[in-house]
Amino acid sequence: MIEIRDLEKKYEMSTPLRDVNADIHDGDVIAVIGPSGTGKSTLLRCINLLERPTSGSIRIDGEEVLSASCDVSAIRRKVGMIFQSFYLFDHLTAVENIMRPQTDLLGRSRQEAYERSVELLGKVGLADKLLKYPDELSGGQKQRVAIARALAMDPEYILFDEPTSALDPAMRGEVQAVIRDLADNGRTMMIVTHDMHFARTIANRVFFMNNGVIYEEGTPEEIFDHPQKELTRQFIRDLRVLEIEIMDGLLDFPGAISSITEYCSRNRIPPKTTLRIQQVFEELVRQILLPEPGISHIRFIAEYSETEENTVVTVLHDGETFSLETTENRLSAAIIQNAVTSVGYSTEPDAVPERQIVLQLKKE
Amino acid sequence: MITAVLLVFLCGCSAKKDDVPAGYTELSQLTEKRIGVTTGSVQAILVEQMFPDAEILHYSTTVDMLEALKAGKVDAFAEAEALLKIMLGEYPEVTYLDEKLGSPMQVGAIFPKNEKGRKYCDEYSTYLRDIKENGTYDEILQIWYGDDEDLRVVEDPDSLPGPNGTLHMAVFTSAVPFSYVKDGKVVGVDIDLATHFCREYGYRLEIVQMDFPAILPAVLTGKCEFACGGIAYTAERAETFYYSEFTMESYSVMAVLKGTGISGQKSIVSSIRESFEKTFIRENRWKLFVRGAWNTVLITALSVIFGTLLGFGAYLLVRGGNRIGIWFVRALAWLIAGMPAIVLLMILYYIIFSSSGISGQTVAIIAFSMIFGTSMYGMICSGVDAVDKGQTEAAYALGYRDRDAFFRIILPQAAIHFLPSYKSQITALLKATAVVGYVTVLDLTKMGDIVRSRTYEPFFPLIAVTVIYFILSGLLTKITDILTRKIDPKQRTQEEILKGVKTHD
Numbered sequence: 001m002i003e004i005r006d007l008e009k010k011y012e013m014s015t016p017l018r019d020v021n022a023d024i025h026d027g028d029v030i031a032v033i034g035p036s037g038t039g040k041s042t043l044l045r046c047i048n049l050l051e052r053p054t055s056g057s058i059r060i061d062g063e064e065v066l067s068a069s070c071d072v073s074a075i076r077r078k079v080g081m082i083f084q085s086f087y088l089f090d091h092l093t094a095v096e097n098i099m100r101p102q103t104d105l106l107g108r109s110r111q112e113a114y115e116r117s118v119e120l121l122g123k124v125g126l127a128d129k130l131l132k133y134p135d136e137l138s139g140g141q142k143q144r145v146a147i148a149r150a151l152a153m154d155p156e157y158i159l160f161d162e163p164t165s166a167l168d169p170a171m172r173g174e175v176q177a178v179i180r181d182l183a184d185n186g187r188t189m190m191i192v193t194h195d196m197h198f199a200r201t202i203a204n205r206v207f208f209m210n211n212g213v214i215y216e217e218g219t220p221e222e223i224f225d226h227p228q229k230e231l232t233r234q235f236i237r238d239l240r241v242l243e244i245e246i247m248d249g250l251l252d253f254p255g256a257i258s259s260i261t262e263y264c265s266r267n268r269i270p271p272k273t274t275l276r277i278q279q280v281f282e283e284l285v286r287q288i289l290l291p292e293p294g295i296s297h298i299r300f301i302a303e304y305s306e307t308e309e310n311t312v313v314t315v316l317h318d319g320e321t322f323s324l325e326t327t328e329n330r331l332s333a334a335i336i337q338n339a340v341t342s343v344g345y346s347t348e349p350d351a352v353p354e355r356q357i358v359l360q361l362k363k364e
Numbered sequence: 365m366i367t368a369v370l371l372v373f374l375c376g377c378s379a380k381k382d383d384v385p386a387g388y389t390e391l392s393q394l395t396e397k398r399i400g401v402t403t404g405s406v407q408a409i410l411v412e413q414m415f416p417d418a419e420i421l422h423y424s425t426t427v428d429m430l431e432a433l434k435a436g437k438v439d440a441f442a443e444a445e446a447l448l449k450i451m452l453g454e455y456p457e458v459t460y461l462d463e464k465l466g467s468p469m470q471v472g473a474i475f476p477k478n479e480k481g482r483k484y485c486d487e488y489s490t491y492l493r494d495i496k497e498n499g500t501y502d503e504i505l506q507i508w509y510g511d512d513e514d515l516r517v518v519e520d521p522d523s524l525p526g527p528n529g530t531l532h533m534a535v536f537t538s539a540v541p542f543s544y545v546k547d548g549k550v551v552g553v554d555i556d557l558a559t560h561f562c563r564e565y566g567y568r569l570e571i572v573q574m575d576f577p578a579i580l581p582a583v584l585t586g587k588c589e590f591a592c593g594g595i596a597y598t599a600e601r602a603e604t605f606y607y608s609e610f611t612m613e614s615y616s617v618m619a620v621l622k623g624t625g626i627s628g629q630k631s632i633v634s635s636i637r638e639s640f641e642k643t644f645i646r647e648n649r650w651k652l653f654v655r656g657a658w659n660t661v662l663i664t665a666l667s668v669i670f671g672t673l674l675g676f677g678a679y680l681l682v683r684g685g686n687r688i689g690i691w692f693v694r695a696l697a698w699l700i701a702g703m704p705a706i707v708l709l710m711i712l713y714y715i716i717f718s719s720s721g722i723s724g725q726t727v728a729i730i731a732f733s734m735i736f737g738t739s740m741y742g743m744i745c746s747g748v749d750a751v752d753k754g755q756t757e758a759a760y761a762l763g764y765r766d767r768d769a770f771f772r773i774i775l776p777q778a779a780i781h782f783l784p785s786y787k788s789q790i791t792a793l794l795k796a797t798a799v800v801g802y803v804t805v806l807d808l809t810k811m812g813d814i815v816r817s818r819t820y821e822p823f824f825p826l827i828a829v830t831v832i833y834f835i836l837s838g839l840l841t842k843i844t845d846i847l848t849r850k851i852d853p854k855q856r857t858q859e860e861i862l863k864g865v866k867t868h869d
Contacts, residue, residue, distance in 0.1 A: 048761055050757055050760060050761060073763045073764070073765050074763070076760060076761055076762065076763045077762070077763035080761070080762075081758075081761040083754060083757070083758065083761075085752075085754055087752070087754040087755060087757065087758035088758075089755065089758070089759075089773055089777070090752075090755070090777060091776050091777045091780060091853040091854065092853065093861055095861075095862075096861065100772070101762045101763070101764070104764065104768060104772060105762065105763050105764065110863075110864045110865050111864070111865055111866060114862070114865040114867075131858060131861065131862075133854070146758075149762070150762070153762060153763065
């Protein structure tokens with residue numbers, strides 16, 4: 001059990017942790033979510049003392065780790081850590097990366113360490129990569145070796161600091177499957193992640209961190225479906241809803257496309273739907289609306305519902321009401337028609353801007 | 365490679381003497397010409413006074429000036445008549461003008477201006493005056509200027525009983541007939557006279573060979589009790605040193621090319637054969653090269669070992685975070701890195717260790733250990749910087765203590781980064797040691813100079829020295845390759861990686 005009380009971490013210029021209080025029970029799998037720069041990683045790094053907290057208390061299995069008499073190395077052996085950038089020892093092969101800490105720190109014989117390493121590499125699906133150097137492995141494979149290395153120390157707790165953020169979407173799955181497997185075996189873990197789907201499906205508790213405190217805490221259902229507090233609600237909504245606003249007719253097209261891609265990847269939107277959202281954006285906003293005289297303010301809002309796999313795109317614009325039927329750009333109109341099931345037009349006097357187009361996208 | 369060097373050498377030989385202006389007969393013809401002198405010599409001062417409009421070129425040995433004269437780079441050069449008389453036997457195309465430069469110069473021994481120096485100087489002067497009176501002096505001179513080569517030997521100074529203590533004599537061994545190396549021994553008029561003196565007055569004699577510019581400071585700082593070997597009297601030198609009664613008197617003269625073109629071209633093959641014979645075979649001179657190469661290797665190897673340890677220690681001190689330690693290491697590194705090796709050598713030899721009596725060899729090893737240590741320190745710093753900070757964090761997170769994390773995880777990775785420059789630094793060090801002649805070490809370069817001064821061959825010994833340096837650096841590179849291969853983790857075989865582990869397949 002880890003008990004964190006009144007934890008504060010101050011730097012000269014910033015205070016990433018203001019006042020953190022939490023209990024981590026054995027068997028807990030805790031997902032830590034929240035906006036960037038709110039102290040999620042700092043919290044993890046304080047627990048295994050890679051950062052020295054400014055004040056407060058951390059007790060691990062009853063032992064105060066911030067007291068001067070505490071054996072820091074022993075605590076770290078108890079608390080494994082997985083980094084975003086893997087940090088495999090580049091000069092050692094995969095199997096040595098796992099063997100060395102065992103022989104150096106746990107006093108195991110080379111033979112014992114080797115057996116354990118082979119077993120763990122098999123567990124993470126890399127039995128055939130024993131003698132590969134890190135630079136010969138893919139990102140996902142490196143992270144799995146790093147997990148095996150941490151497991152070899154038989155830690156009681158494992159901290160994951162954005163374990164899949166540095167990976168291509170294609171490789172996230174393999175690493176998440178390994179972490180999920182650990183969770184299923186009752187490991188006590190704390191995971192900082194930006195992947196909400198992963199957070200929701202693996203954790204039994206979710207910490208929403210904001211501005212150096214745990215702002216709201218609860219089960220995945222409580223946090224993701226019924227957030228109680230204002231900022232949590234907004235964060236969850238922002239995750240689900242994509243909004244791109246164009247003022248004065250100025251469009252950053254590559255920027256817009258990359259926010260669409262990022263939004264889709266975060267919400268696990270299927271590739272075909274992703275493509276359709278991009279198509280609607282490019283054809284409707286860039287090719288049709290922006291060239292129209294009198295249109296200079298556009299808001300593009302996309303919302304995807306995972307349960308119904310349903311996507312609705314709303315486009316607000318100023319200027320005259322317009323219809324896909326009558327636009328002169330027939331090619332773009334045809335592409336849009338091909339991507340949607342229905343289009344509705346309306347004028348909302350309360351909205352800014354007031355002309356509104358609602359498009360229902362085709363499903364997979 | 366060696367062939368290429370030889371080819372260049374041969375081209376240099378055959379391309380000379382076509383349009384060399386020659387045929388000077390009077391000093392007045394030289395007023396606006398190019399005149400060679402040896403740096404710091406009496407002749408240099410004379411020429412400056414007598415030929416204010418001439419272009420004066422400075423050389424370090426007489427052999428170099430002879431070669432410059434033959435190649436047409438100077439029109440004449442000034443040298444002591446006593447030296448030229450003997451040398452010109454080997455150079456039929458060179459002669460010297462009958463007109464002398466100034467008054468005769470007197471060559472003698474110099475002593476430091478202190479109580480002991482005064483005493484030794486008086487004793488030596490008295491001795492010289494005595495033998496000049498009783499005729500022994502003329503007999504000795506006869507030997508060194510006569511025709512019988514076999515007579516030119518000096519009593520082994522180690523055989524002197526020396527009840528009154530030991531005298532260290534600094535000598536410049538490239539000045540025939542004053543002091544030079546023959547059959548691996550230092551001989552010459554000055555040496556002969558000094559040895560006789562020491563026997564007479566009950567001293568043991570220790571001969572310390574060094575470059576001419578190093579002689580004066582060696583005596584000044586008390587490293588040596590006295591010096592001789594063609595050191596001419598000047599008023600300025602007399603301000604700093606006691607001069608003994610002169611051991612030899614000689615006019616300074618101006619050497620020029622003979623007017624008529626000298627044919628005498630030998631075939632290339634026979635001239636190489638002759639050069640080879642003179643440089644290596646005669647008087648067993650190859651032994652000098654072997655001794656020089658051994659000294660060079662010894663200094664290099666020990667400096668690499670101590671320098672590596674020193675640089676490493678300095679890095680650990682800085683890493684430990686002791687503020688005074690950091691300041692000290694940084695200041696020292698800055699000082700050594702910015703100082704020419706030769707200056708560091710001189711400072712250590714003549715100032716810091718001047719009274720401790722440690723040998724030039726040891727001082728050279730200390731100096732080059734410091735120099736190599738400084739670059740080692742820099743290499744470790746940049747090597748460690750090149751390793752991702754995350755590697756340290758990962759090691760900490762696994763439970764490594766700071767020390768173990770550094771030695772087991774960070775250092776091996778840093779080594780991969782700095783090993784290539786480490787290897788090239790060793791080769792650079794080998795060549796950098798060529799200046800140790802300044803502190804009396806007889807290294808390869810110095811031995812080459814000594815042989816050159818005897819054979820009057822300007823190029824062949826230089827090329828021989830170059831070839832030996834090539835071979836040595838090749839060997840050193842091979843050895844470091846073998847050693848560093850063991851350190852580089854990525855060079856290990858599968859068996860080495862899994863040593864002591866039974867695998868299941």
